[in-house]
Amino acid sequence: MITQVESPILEIHDLTVSYDQSPVLWNVDLSLPVGKLIGILGPNGAGKSTLIKAIMGLVPVTSGYVKIFDRELKEVRSRISYVPQRESVDWNFPASVLDVVMMGTYGKLGLFHRPGKKEKKIAMDCLKKVGMQSFVDRQISELSGGQQQRVFIARALAQEADLYLMDEPFAGVDMATETAIFQLLQEMTAAGKTVIVVHHDIHSAMNYFDWIIMLNLHLVASGPKADVVTEELLRKTYGGKLNLLTKVTDIIRQKDFNPLKN
């Protein structure tokens, strides 16, 4: 069940990614609509994080390509925002909440230029949007998980982009924070932004997302949630007839080279 879209904001064509001679993503082919809240679901190791990283150009692609706003990544970087996984950073780093959020403005500032009043105002506004304005000078090592997550989102907001990619923003976060963040995301999509989120929980996904992508090494489904969340597709995503595929993956690993490389 893969629905394609006319004039998509994001288009992925035959994307294959491999880590260390093992394929992690196979032949992903999809297109995504503007202004929707899109969720990516799948079991552990399905390649969800890899998909986001591949779109952001953080991992090398074995074959296929990605087009954003119908252009290549490097032309439109300033219009895309990224929220990485919370554990990808050492939160012991000596920075304040404001410092981190201001980092979102550095892309537009350019090399050597110092952030000024304008950047500070943007950062403060973004902190307000995530409800963290009273934490401005707090050291990030003193924050709870939910607060850290909100800081990351505020940083992404400070990039002032049109497309937002978020990797597991709700992992290990309390209910209040989760609800608050989803509300924010829905406000953003109402304002015309597109938000793509890697998520881990099917049930909340049904409530929050407009469009759902189901991934398990390959693309199982991509489309409006009502069409996509069926029992059969869930089975194909989370369990099911993939033993042959796993066998092939094992062979590839054993033979120590990857036939899926160009």
Next chain:
Amino acid sequence: MSFDQNAFLIIFTASIISISCGLLGVFMMLRKMSMTGDAISHAVLPGIVIGFFVSGSQRGLEVIIGAGILGILATLIIDWLKNKAKVQLDASIGITFTLLFAIGIILINMLAYKVDLDQECVLYGEIAYLPIDLWITNSGFSMGPRITYLAVLNLVLVTAFIFLLYKELTLTSFDENFGLVIGLPAGAINLALMSMVSYTTVSSFEAVGAILVVALLVVPPATAFLWTKKLTSLIKLTCALGIFIAIAGYYMAYLVDSSIAGMMVAVGGLIFLGSALFKSIKPKLVFGTSSPNKPLEI
């Protein structure tokens, strides 16, 4: 007590060197690259020797260029070993720096007829000779100790580097992926940092020795990190520690009649270990945070 000009010069120069190393060291520590810094300060040795050989003296620009090239080479080799040859990071660092250092020692021996580098001097320098080693211009005018000028120049360049690229360095040290995503040239910034470390190593090796440069790169920032969680405080405290170490190191070395550089490190080490011990007993004391703990606030 009359003003001892020699002592002042030595302490002043040692402080400058400590500050240069400390500033770079803060960022190396934050990037978890302290051991890479250690590797680079060993790896520059062949570059120094070749530069010395080419220019005929250790005063030349060639030495600095040689060191810079070798610092970059070392960084590239470590990267190649880790990413292309798929060797563990710690082994990549260990193999690279020992090989380059070994080549350096061999070159010193082979080129001894033209290169007057003493193995021991390379390792731990001798800053006590500083006041005698003067920069004499062509007209015969004595400008003061040569090493001091080199150290000041080094400090100016390091400070300029960090000032200009402050936000880039901070961002890539905190979250390199994010930096790549917003289009920062993270790889180039890293190489630039390594080059500055190489340059600082060679600029300082005559005074404190290549190996003790590592101590000045690593120990003051690590000590400061025990006391504060704010980056600006971290930098200031590192500099302050550097100056204190220079002063205390000089006088203690005088008392005990030992190497000044070695004593500086020993003093720094005592402060470091003392701080760690103190903090483990009394953890609540910190400088520079904004507000007291509010555990129930959401």
Next chain:
Amino acid sequence: MSDFVYFFTFQDSSIAYVVIGITLLGIGSAYVGTYSFLDKKALLGDAISHAVLPGICLGFMLAGEKNPIYIVTGAFLSGALATFLTSWLKSNTRLSDDAIIASILSIFFGFGVVLLTVIQKSGNPEMAGLNQFIFGNAIAILEEDLYIYGGLAMLIIITLSVFRKEFAMLVFNADFGKSIGYPMGAIRLIFNVLMILAVVIGIQAIGVVLMAALLIAPGASARFWTDKLSRLLLIAGAFSAVSGILGTYVSFVIPQMPTGPWVVVFLSTFAFASFLFAPKKGVLSRFIARRYYLKKTHQDHLLKAIYHGIEKGKSSFPIEEIYESFPYKKRKSKQTIDSLVKLDLLINNQGFIDFTPKGKSEAKRIVRLHRLWELYLNEYMNIAPDHVHDSAEKLEHILTPELEALLENRLNYPKLDPHQETIPRDNDEL
């Protein structure tokens, strides 16, 4: 040449001592270092090498001379303190591992330098030998030294060989070992002791700074040749011993050359040679495997292309048409056709290409696999028919006959693929 003979026939007993010494020492370090490497704590050895210096100096100062017992004990205590502090700092501060190791390394070395310069200035004539601890000089290993240091080296080698199981557990899965009742704390302690001992003996040959190479390089190199621990240790030991002997030989032939750096040069040669040329894991090997794979892929694609043409009714192919099927790859296609002709799969009749019987059945096999895969991917993986082609092209090259049979079974021996083309069987006629 006469030097070579003189050296290697051990006519001089002192040379024999040196060679035995360096071999034992090298193997001991290699063994300890290999475990350390597997534990991903390779640079801890570097830290310990620097950290033993103050202990050595103190030992010397207390004894008033280069007494091995005092020196080894001093070094040992110093190294032990450094190891202890490293773990303590890890548990009690927020500092990262690399900062802790780098700090301990340089602080202890700084203390060492202080003591060393104090000794130098005291004018004690015995101290000339102390420098040897920093820079190393294997050539100077004396007979009496050999008994102590050689003995210690043997101790290390024997302990690590006999208790391989326990140390392997320490390095690979300490928690598991603890849960099944092994005394992991004690094992860790013994390992640290062995490590410090290895360092103390090793730095006399190779010096403080370069000791890390003696610990890290053999294991890292051996890792590229085998996955089995026993073989790893053997290969590492061999690399180390050979490098040690060669380095010593160079120092013997060119007297002003210190031994340490040359040993490191040989160790590094083994290391880089392993990284580049080891079968399977080496850079070159991986490169060749990929090249082979790409070549085979192109061969298969070519055979398939010809087969498809024959299915549509052509009898033989002008070579130009084949070039056209693979745009921008003309030279590669030509090479491939030549290889296939050599393999007796194709015949080149003055610019017209045709199958040999062998070639025809091989092509049939490849086409069958390809179409089976397309069917599978379409049915079970929801990949649209026009995209199935690429994946199948890539996957078919690694299918074994067993998998092929499994696939046929799964799909229930189908006749047609997603493009509605026939799936050929062996006895089908074209």
